[in-house]
Amino acid sequence: MTGDLFPRTTTADVRHAAADVAVLPIGSLEQHGPYLPLVTDTVIACAIAREIAAAYPVQLLPPITISCSHEHAAWPGTVSISARTLYAVVTDVAESLRRSGVTRLVLVNAHGGNYVLANVVQESAGLALFPGRADWHAARAAAGLETSSGSDMHAGELETSVLLHVDPELVGPGYETGDHLADDRRHLLTTGLARYSESGVVGRPSLASARKGEDLLRSLTGSFGQYLAVL
Numbered sequence: 001m002t003g004d005l006f007p008r009t010t011t012a013d014v015r016h017a018a019a020d021v022a023v024l025p026i027g028s029l030e031q032h033g034p035y036l037p038l039v040t041d042t043v044i045a046c047a048i049a050r051e052i053a054a055a056y057p058v059q060l061l062p063p064i065t066i067s068c069s070h071e072h073a074a075w076p077g078t079v080s081i082s083a084r085t086l087y088a089v090v091t092d093v094a095e096s097l098r099r100s101g102v103t104r105l106v107l108v109n110a111h112g113g114n115y116v117l118a119n120v121v122q123e124s125a126g127l128a129l130f131p132g133r134a135d136w137h138a139a140r141a142a143a144g145l146e147t148s149s150g151s152d153m154h155a156g157e158l159e160t161s162v163l164l165h166v167d168p169e170l171v172g173p174g175y176e177t178g179d180h181l182a183d184d185r186r187h188l189l190t191t192g193l194a195r196y197s198e199s200g201v202v203g204r205p206s207l208a209s210a211r212k213g214e215d216l217l218r219s220l221t222g223s224f225g226q227y228l229a230v231l
Contacts, residue, residue: 005039005046006165007053007060014059020096020131021056021104021231022089025049025063028111029044031075033201035172038077039065040159045110047129047166051221052108056228059102064089068113075195083116090120094127104231106130106224128227135223136224147204151181154193158216165213167218179211 009017027042037043042065053060067086072078094105104126107117121127131139140149141157147157155178161172181204182196196202 003145005042005065006062007059009060017057017059019057019059020102020222021106021228022059022061022102023049023052023106024061024093024109026067026086026090026107026109026114026117026215027063027065027098028069028113029065030072030078030080030111031200032159033175033178033199033205035174035178036155036160036163036203037170040109040155040170043069043166043170044159044197045108045160047217048110048161048220049108051217052106052224058106058228061093067111068116069111071113071192072200073163073186074192074219085119086114086115087190090117093123094124098106098126100195106126106231108228112181114181126231128192129223130227131220135220139219144213145216148180151183151203153182153185153202154206155201157207158203159181160205160208161210161213162216163213164208164210165217168210177183177206179204179206 025045027045029038031039042063046063050058052058066079066081068083069078069080097105106128108130109117114119117129121129145157160171160175178201180197180199180201182202184198
């Protein structure tokens with residue numbers, strides 16, 4: 001599994017491909033209930049980015065594995081960096097790529113708490129943030145997910161489905177009975193997730209399947225073409 005998080009290209013491979021668009025997966029290191037690993041978001045971001053790189057002429061970068069997960073701080077294992085640090089890292093990566101001739105960068109983000117990434121893209125030329133809300137909505141519909149996007153916040157049907165497809169060994173026992181809904185989370189940023197979920201789960205993982213995970217990735221890969229056209 002670890003090897004799948006990192007591209008295996010050499011400098012000769014990159015020179016030969018001559019891509020002028022790079023893809024940067026951004027995950028997190030945070031609790032995902034008792035049955036999914038701390039690296040869940042990173043695994044998902046890398047899975048999306050790998051599918052994109054297989055379908056389009058882009059340079060695949062290794063992931064950012066720790067980001068802004070402060071709302072999950074109540075659980076052991078969660079590690080965060082500040083929004084300003086994530087902002088600085090992403091802008092530094094973009095500038096480094098420009099110096100080597102790669103003028104456009106797509107941030108493939110799989111952690112909802114990385115709000116600052118929208119500001120990075122908003123303020124910078126040649127950057128895009130993927131997937132957007134419409135892309136996730138289309139993917140959920142294509143995969144036949146039964147839980148709404150609002151209810152399926154964390155370690156639920158979507159995330160568990162992707163891991164069941166990508167690497168089922170990462171999904172531990174208990175997801176079949178791990179359902180917990182907390183649709184009213186209006187004070188999440190102030191209090192953290194622990195106020196709304198003792199287990200850390202918000203969603204219905206019992207509905208997850210590998211087939212749904214495969215369909216989700218297929219839909220997102222198709223949606224990426226619009227971003228490449230805009231860039």
